[in-house]
Amino acid sequence: xxxxxxxxxxxxxxxxxxxxxxxxxxxxxxxxxxxxxxxxxxxxxxxxxxxxxxxxxxxxxxxxxxxxxxxxxxxxxxxxxxxxxxxxxxxxxxxxxxxxxxxxxxxxxxxxxxxxxxxxxxxxxxxxxxxxxxxxxxxxxxxxxxxxxxxxxxxxxxxxxxxxxxxxxxxxxxxxxxxxxxxxxxxxxxxxxxxxxxxxxxxxxxxxxxxxxxxxxxxxxxxxxxxxxxxxxxxxxxxxxxxxxxxxxxxxxxxxxx
Amino acid sequence: xxxxxxxxxxxxxxxxxxxxxxxxxxxxxxxxxxxxxxxxxxxxxxxxxxxxxxxxxxxxxxxxxxxxxxxxxxxxxxxxxxxxxxxxxxxxxxxxxxxxxxxxxxxxxxxxxxxxxxxxxxxxxxxxxxxxxxxxxxxxxxxxxxxxxxxxxxxxxxxxxxxxxxxxxxxxxxxxxxxxxxxxxxxxxxxxxxxxxxxxxxxxxxxxxxxxxxxxxxxxxxxxxxxxxxxxxxxxxxxxxxxxxxxxxxxxxxxxxxxxxxxxxxxxxxxxxxxxxxxxxxxxxxxxxxxxxx
Amino acid sequence: xxxxxxxxxxxxxxxxxxxxxxxxxxxxxxxxxxxxxxxxxxxxxxxxxxxxxxxxxxxxxxxxxxxxxxxxxxxxxxxxxxxxxxxxxxxxxxxxxxxxxxxxxxxxxxxxxxxxxxxxxxxxxxxxxxxxxxxxxxxxxxxxxxxxxxxxxxxxxxxxxxxxxxxxxxxxxxxxxxxxxxxxxxxxxxxxxxxxxxxxxxxxxxxxxxxxxxxxxxxxxxxxxxxxxxxxxxxxxxxxxxxxxxxxxxxxxxxxxxxxxxxxxxxxxxxxxxxxxxxxxxxxxxxxxxxxxxxxxxxxxxxxxxxxxxxxxxxxxxxxxxxxxx
Ligand SMILES: Nc1ncnc2c1ncn2[C@@H]1O[C@H](COP(=O)(O)OP(=O)(O)OP(=O)(O)O)[C@@H](O)[C@H]1O
Ligand SMILES: [Mg+2]
Numbered sequence: 001x002x003x004x005x006x007x008x009x010x011x012x013x014x015x016x017x018x019x020x021x022x023x024x025x026x027x028x029x030x031x032x033x034x035x036x037x038x039x040x041x042x043x044x045x046x047x048x049x050x051x052x053x054x055x056x057x058x059x060x061x062x063x064x065x066x067x068x069x070x071x072x073x074x075x076x077x078x079x080x081x082x083x084x085x086x087x088x089x090x091x092x093x094x095x096x097x098x099x100x101x102x103x104x105x106x107x108x109x110x111x112x113x114x115x116x117x118x119x120x121x122x123x124x125x126x127x128x129x130x131x132x133x134x135x136x137x138x139x140x141x142x143x144x145x146x147x148x149x150x151x152x153x154x155x156x157x158x159x160x161x162x163x164x165x166x167x168x169x170x171x172x173x174x175x176x177x178x179x180x181x182x183x184x185x186x187x188x189x190x191x192x193x194x195x196x197x198x199x200x201x202x203x204x205x206x207x208x209x210x211x212x213x214x215x216x217x218x219x220x221x222x223x224x225x226x227x228x229x230x231x232x233x234x235x236x237x238x239x240x241x242x243x244x245x246x247x248x249x250x251x252x253x254x255x256x257x258x
Numbered sequence: 259x260x261x262x263x264x265x266x267x268x269x270x271x272x273x274x275x276x277x278x279x280x281x282x283x284x285x286x287x288x289x290x291x292x293x294x295x296x297x298x299x300x301x302x303x304x305x306x307x308x309x310x311x312x313x314x315x316x317x318x319x320x321x322x323x324x325x326x327x328x329x330x331x332x333x334x335x336x337x338x339x340x341x342x343x344x345x346x347x348x349x350x351x352x353x354x355x356x357x358x359x360x361x362x363x364x365x366x367x368x369x370x371x372x373x374x375x376x377x378x379x380x381x382x383x384x385x386x387x388x389x390x391x392x393x394x395x396x397x398x399x400x401x402x403x404x405x406x407x408x409x410x411x412x413x414x415x416x417x418x419x420x421x422x423x424x425x426x427x428x429x430x431x432x433x434x435x436x437x438x439x440x441x442x443x444x445x446x447x448x449x450x451x452x453x454x455x456x457x458x459x460x461x462x463x464x465x466x467x468x469x470x471x472x473x474x475x476x477x478x479x480x481x482x483x484x485x486x487x488x489x490x491x492x493x494x495x496x497x498x499x500x501x502x503x504x505x506x507x508x509x510x511x512x513x514x515x516x517x518x519x520x521x522x523x524x525x526x527x528x529x530x531x532x533x534x535x536x537x538x539x540x541x542x543x544x545x546x547x548x549x550x551x552x
Numbered sequence: 553x554x555x556x557x558x559x560x561x562x563x564x565x566x567x568x569x570x571x572x573x574x575x576x577x578x579x580x581x582x583x584x585x586x587x588x589x590x591x592x593x594x595x596x597x598x599x600x601x602x603x604x605x606x607x608x609x610x611x612x613x614x615x616x617x618x619x620x621x622x623x624x625x626x627x628x629x630x631x632x633x634x635x636x637x638x639x640x641x642x643x644x645x646x647x648x649x650x651x652x653x654x655x656x657x658x659x660x661x662x663x664x665x666x667x668x669x670x671x672x673x674x675x676x677x678x679x680x681x682x683x684x685x686x687x688x689x690x691x692x693x694x695x696x697x698x699x700x701x702x703x704x705x706x707x708x709x710x711x712x713x714x715x716x717x718x719x720x721x722x723x724x725x726x727x728x729x730x731x732x733x734x735x736x737x738x739x740x741x742x743x744x745x746x747x748x749x750x751x752x753x754x755x756x757x758x759x760x761x762x763x764x765x766x767x768x769x770x771x772x773x774x775x776x777x778x779x780x781x782x783x784x785x786x787x788x789x790x791x792x793x794x795x796x797x798x799x800x801x802x803x804x805x806x807x808x809x810x811x812x813x814x815x816x817x818x819x820x821x822x823x824x825x826x827x828x829x830x831x832x833x834x835x836x837x838x839x840x841x842x843x844x845x846x847x848x849x850x851x852x853x854x855x856x857x858x859x860x861x862x863x864x865x866x867x868x869x870x871x872x873x874x875x876x877x878x
Contacts, residue, residue, distance in 0.1 A: 053765055058668050071264045082265050085767030095758040099780035108776060109766035114269070158762070165766060268769070276769040283665050286657025287674070290745070293738045294681045297692045354587030362584055372588040374864070375595045381792070381860030382598065382853070383799020385827045389849040390598045392842070393605035414594060421591070447580035475685025478801035478827065482834050503687045507802055507831075510691045518695065525688045536683050 002029040002199050003069040003086075003168040005050060010064030011228070012045050012054065019045045021228035023064075025218060027169075032191060032200045034210040034237065037220030038252065042229030043203045046220070047171050050201065051087035052080040068168065085113075087169040088162035093178050094154035096146030096161070102129075103142040105157055109165040124164055132160035133190050152183020159190065169199040177205065188213050207253055211241050219249045298529075305526030308519050313527075317500075318488040326516045330524050332490040333505035336405055337531075339494040340484065340501060341474050343409035344416055349466055351413075352420030359421070360428040361450055379418040387414045388479030395483070405494030408484035408501065412473040419472065423465025427458040460542050467539035471532045477503035502528045602850040609843025617847065623812050623829065625844035626837055633826070633851050635812045640825040640852065643729055643804065644797030646818065647736035652790050655741045659748035659786075664774060675749065682742035690806035693735040694727070698807065701731050705819045720817035729815075729823035732807045736800055740793035747792065751785030752778055784866055791863035795856045798827075805831035826852040 005027040012020045020042035027033045035043045048054040049062050052073065066073045073083050096105045106125045110116060116124070125142075129135040134156040138149070146157050155175060162170060172191075176184040191200060191213050204210050210217055218234040233246045244250045267273075316329035355372060363369025391411040395401050431454050439449040455462075485498040486508065502524055509521035610617060612629055620632030662675045702725035709724045759777040768776060805828040815822040826848045833845055 051765065053761065056761065056764055069264060073265070077267075078265050079268060081268050081767050081769050084765055085268075086265060089761075089765035091758060091761065091765075093758060095756070095762045097759055097762065097776060097780070098756070108763070109768075112272070112766065112768055112772055161762075161766070268767075272769055272772070276771045279771040279774075280665065283657045283661045286654045287661040287666075289654055290658045290678060290681065290741055293692075294677065294684070296696065297684055297688060300692060300696055301688060351587045351590055354584040355591050358584035358588045362581055363588075368585075368588065372591060375592055377864050378857065378860055379591070379595060381795045381799075381856055381863075383801070383827060383856055385799060385801040385830050386598070386602075386849050386853045386856075389830065389846050390601055393601040393846055394597060397605050397842075398601060414598075417591060417594075445577055447577045450580065471683060475683075475687065477685070477687045478805075478831055481831055486835070503685055503802070506687045506691060507806070510687070510694065510806055521691055525685075525691055528685055529688060532683055532685060533680075536680075 002197060004029045005169065005199065005201075006065075006067040006070075007050075008065045008067075010046070010049060010062060010066065012042070012049050012062045013060065014045075014057065015059040018228040020220075021230055023231050025231060025234055027199060027201060028216065029199045030195060030197070031215040032195050032202060032213050034214035034217045035201065035203045035220060036205070036207065036210050036217060036252070037229070037232075038222070039205075040229075041220040041222050043220050044173050045229075047173055047201060047203055048089075050169070050171055051089055052083045053089060055080055085165060086167055087171060088165065088167035090155070090158050090162055090170065090172040090175050092174040094151055094158050096149075096154050096157050098145070098147045100146060101143045102138050102146045102149070102157060105146040106160050106164050109161060113165070128160040128164040129157075131163050131194070132156045133186060133193070134160055150183070152179050152186055155179060155183065155187060156190065159187075159194075163194070163198070167198070169201065170194065172200065172202040174203050174205065176209065184209070207241075207255075211237060217241070219244075219246070219252060221248055221252070301522060301525050301529055304519070304522035306523075308523035309526060313520070313523055317490045318505075319490070321488070323512070324514055324516065326519075328520060330500075330502060330505050330520070330527060332487065333500040333502045333524065334527065335490065335492060336408075336484065336494075336499040336504075337474060337502040337528075339492075340405050340408045340412060340480075340499070341470055343406060343494060344412035344473060345466065345470055347409065347413035348416035348420055348469070352417045353424050353462065355417075355421045356424035356428055357450060359425050361446070361454070376418045376421050379414070380422070382414070383478075384411075384415055384476050385478035385481075387411045388482045390414070391479070392482040402496075403483065403485035403498045404496060405484050405491070405499035408480045408499065409494065411479035411483045412476060415473050415476060415479065416469045419469035420466055423468070424458070424462045427461035427465065428454060430461065431457045460545070464539045464543040467535050467542070471535035471539065474535065475503055475528060475532050477501070477507050480504045481507075502531070598853065599850075602846055602853060606843055606847035606850050609840050610847055612840050613844070621812050621814060623833070623844070626841040629840060631844045633848055635814055636824055636826045636829050636848060637851060637855070638814045639729070639808070639823055640798050640827065640855070642816070642818070643733050643736060643808075643823065643825055644794055644800075646729065646733035647740060647797045648790055648794050650733060650737035651741045651744055651793060652786075654737075655744035655789075655793075656748055656786060658741070658745040659752050660774065660778075662745075662749050663752035664770070664778065675746075678742050678745050681738070682746075686739060686800060687802045687806075689735050689739055690803035693731065693803055693807045697735060698725075698727055698731050701725060701728075701734065705730060709819050716816050717818050720820040723821055724819050726821050727807050727809045727823070728821055729808075729818035732804045732823055732825075733818070735803050735807060736797045739800060739803065740796045743796060744786075744789045744793040747789035748782065748786045751782040751789075755781045784869065788863040788866040791859055791866065795859040795863065798825075798859065799852065799856050801827035801831050804828040 008024045010023045011018060023046055037043055045054060050066060054060045097108060100108065103125055106128050107121055110121060110124060126135060129138060134153060137153060146154065149157060176187050194200060214237045217237045217240045219232045220229050221232045222229050233244060233249045241253060244253065312327060313329040315331050317332035318328045321328035359369050359373060388411045391407055395407050395410060396403065435453055435457060436449055439453045480501045480503065484501055486504065487498040487500050491497055491499045506521050506524040506528060509517045509524060609625065613631060615630030615632055617632055619634065620630055621635045623631045625631040658678055662671050666674055705725035708718045709720060712718045755778040760773055763773040763776040804825055808823040808825060808828045809821045810824050810832055811822045812824065813822055830845045830849055837845060
């Protein structure tokens with residue numbers, strides 16, 4: 001489990017609009033990498049290019065290389081479906097399938113890859129819910145709709161759903177921005193636990209959160225309005241937050257803009 | 259498959275299912291378009307032969323069973339008059355009902371009942387509307403078959419469509435506009451008249467045109483209301499009239515080729531009228547889109 | 553009604569207004585309320601007058617209206633609705649079976665498969681199918697489709713004749729229940745497709761993305777996030793289509809051979825429906841005949857009313873459900 005991602009010279013476009021330019025970075029396994037930066041600088045766009053989710057948007061395309069432990073995700077014979085199977089994603093707003101029960105939500109991804117016996121499925125569902133720190137809260141109502149949970153519980157359900165298929169990497173786009181502080185804390189605890197097994201990438205607007213949970217941080221910014229976003233600086237989180245090399249990073253972190 | 263990649267491919271079964279469904283979906287669309295193309299092609303190719311001046315200016319009066327010639331002038335006139343009268347009846351009722359639902363009803367019991375029955379009315383079969391007018395207008399009131407009776411039946415079919423489209427348009431008018439008008443001390447009814455209706459105007463016109471296009475092709479309700487004639491009757495209030503759909507139905511049911519040829523030409527004329535109404539309605543809707551203030 | 557309600561609404565009660573204004577306000581409110589009431593009255597009147605004009609004929613009926621398989625109100629005064637009601641239900645059920653899968657496919661094509669730029673114009677193309685008047689479909693049906701279906705009908709009868717619907721001896725093909733059902737299917741396809749397309753487009757994007765992010769193929773995504781969400785909408789769309797098919801008159805009047813028996817053999821020339829019988833029989837009916845047709849129209853009215861109300865019920869339930877799910 002848990003693979004390294006290497007990105008080199010990546011540009012991403014929406015139609016003719018270039019959203020990010022020349023991003024290169026290495027994302028280490030068994031660690032948490034945080035993306036920070038002002039709104040609209042292409043964090044989500046970049047995150048989605050890591051599991052080819054951006055291809056869902058018509059007209060979106062990329063140039064450049066993304067390697068997962070050396071395997072090119074954009075090689076001609078690689079399908080986006082297989083990439084997403086290995087690189088899971090958690091979204092800003094909790095999005096459990098409204099027509100499915102809690103159990104079915106967690107099992108949804110598993111069912112795609114062939115039939116599993118009931119007992120095996122039960123086992124993985126339990127394991128995933130435990131992995132997402134949700135088991136104790138829902139074990140008595142697995143057959144109730146997932147939409148009936150609180151926002152924070154729903155988000156953990158979505159994490160359980162994502163880790164049930166045992167991906168190599170977990171991408172999270174502002175997973176706490178729709179949640180209250182208690183739920184946020186629960187998710188942060190969960191991330192700290194999950195990083196033993198997964199490569200985790202998180203986009204956040206919350207500096208404290210980035211400082212608390214991440215091992216490495218990348219700061220994205222626009223050169224100016226209308227220009228594509230770029231990685232300004234990437235480093236150990238502790239160093240970024242105490243001693244950034246770039247002026248823009250320092251300004252952003254200290255809240256002078258953005 | 260390849261040696262370089264550790265990224266597994268999806269199973270052949272899943273890939274096949276995905277492609278299979280894709281093929282089915284494309285096939286479904288193709289299947290749905292085939293009859294449209296076929297109908298239009300046959301109507302045009304069979305109908306164009308008799309689309310001549312005689313067809314447009316003559317009736318079927320004195321045309322024997324096997325004779326060629328004759329025309330649909332009487333039917334075209336009938337349809338235009340009936341549809342016009344139907345609009346004259348149904349548009350005010352439909353529009354005012356929509357105004358009630360949006361501006362006055364406020365979700366009360368009456369407005370919920372009306373709203374529900376507008377939906378139910380949408381589902382009334384056209385032949386039932388015709389039978390109703392026959393039972394009410396001709397049997398009960400003792401009036402005669404006439405274009406007007408047909409218009410009554412068509413009006414019933416138009417009403418729910420007019421209500422729904424007008425309601426939708428009225429609801430699109432932003433509340434800010436109403437409130438701005440109230441703030442100037444304008445009374446509610448004048449606000450509706452001077453602010454709400456003009457804003458929604460083109461949308462309502464589009465809805466009405468689509469409703470007209472729909473009823474212009476209705477045959478069944480005409481059978482038992484305008485009845486039938488081979489002659490020109492310009493007066494919709496007196497005596498049997500003809501309608502273009504009825505003309506097609508009548509000619510199509512006759513067992514000789516000259517009649518079937520006329521049926522095709524009638525069908526072509528009818529489709530041209532209906533499509534023209536549709537097209538104009540869409541053009542109005544399109545013209546409205548870039549927010550051209552009236 | 554007009555005078556004592558004028559302060560109840562949220563409108564500004566302008567005290568300085570002249571009485572002419574108050575007049576206008578009252579009149580306007582009266583007119584719009586009256587229009588709505590007229591609409592209700594029409595619905596009630598349809599029921600009342602169909603019943604009252606059907607009763608004399610039903611009284612004069614010397615047969616059993618619900619039992620007999622004959623329709624001779626003009627001569628022997630014996631008529632029964634059985635065969636006609638059966639034909640209406642069977643033909644529209646067949647039409648529904650043919651149309652629904654294709655319509656759902658069309659809806660999915662436009663909502664999830666067609667290239668974005670083409671989706672709207674292609675959807676408009678399907679809407680055009682609904683703009684063709686039914687008499688034109690009838691004409692097309694008798695002159696083109698009926699001969700076209702003869703060979704496939706004979707093939708079905710020969711090879712799948714063990715299946716009751718395809719069974720039958722003697723004349724196979726021609727003006728049959730099958731041909732009529734195909735035309736009906738074409739006519740109800742656009743409405744089913746249009747409503748299904750709307751509900752498929754409303755499927756939450758975030759759930760579609762969730763499915764894709766789990767590594768679902770397009771079809772798997774549709775099965776996970778689109779179809780379960782759209783199911784109630786498709787069901788009610790199909791029911792509205794069923795109501796349409798039952799009331800559809802002229803096309804089937806031209807195609808159905810106007811027989812009065814109950815036969816499941818849809819490839820043989822035995823077919824009729826309430827609506828077709830009204831259209832075909834009205835011209836030569838006498839008083840009792842017309843009353844009998846009105847009685848049959850009443851039955852049709854009741855059946856379609858039930859089907860449509862069922863469809864509305866499903867739609868409204870779905871609205872509530874969608875609100876909870878959001
Ligand atoms: N679906 C889209 N179509 C076209 N352009 C898009 C789309 N999504 C994003 N963009 C553009 O790409 C750029 C980067 O957007 P992105 O959503 O990646 O920013 P972000 O850093 O995630 O912002 P935020 O912090 O607000 O989430 C923006 O200029 C945005 O307008
Ligand atoms: Mg973002």
